[in-house]
Amino acid sequence: MTLVLHTFRPPWMGSRGRVAEGWVGSLVCGKRERVCRNRAGELVSKLLHLHFKDDKTKVSGDALQLMAELLKIFVVEAAIRSVRQAQAEDLAQVGVEQLEKVLPQLLLDF
């Protein structure tokens, strides 16, 4: 199944060249601010380190940024696929039932 993100390119995505900065930033506050980038990195770093078994495990800066991207895509895919499901069912609001229907495929894709 193709990434919905590719077919529905929302207006806030911007052109490829400028995406790197905006994306990592928007993980935290949805704004394209460079300040946000550090906060996003911090949260992702804490989330990963929480589950590491070895104390010596570290994450490179680039890998951290990439992980922030991956997590953002995960959330946005979950959201967009649920919306699609709700639209297909002619609903005005996205409920947990819609999310439950798209969750299996989402988890298989990730």
Added chain:
Amino acid sequence: MMEEEEGAEEQQRFSYQQRLKAAVHYTVGCLCEEVASDKEMQFSKQTIAAISEVTFQQCENFAKDLEMFARHAKRSTINTEDVKLLARRSNSLLKYITEKNEDIAQFNLERKAKKKKKLEDENKNSVEPAEAGVVESEN
């Protein structure tokens, strides 16, 4: 006595986890809001909470996998190759992540080049008069 200490540690870890979950919930909320306004659809609070819960759990899988990938390559630092391996299950996801990796690398390269140039310019301005002095004394 030992049991008490262990209990306190458990409590600390639990409340730390709760704080992280709250941060994830806030972030997920922000992202869902952007999608909602773009698609002109509303998310119920329970849906946002559910997405947030799934994301938090997925982080655990990601973290453990990343750690294993790095260890398998006999490294203690997780790098972008490990992250790309994580995104292997969907072709379009892998493609997207690979592109994003190139964007990030490119962006960091440009940032370093700017910093280096700025440093060089500053050094040039402070070193020039000194160099002139040295040349004179050598003659």
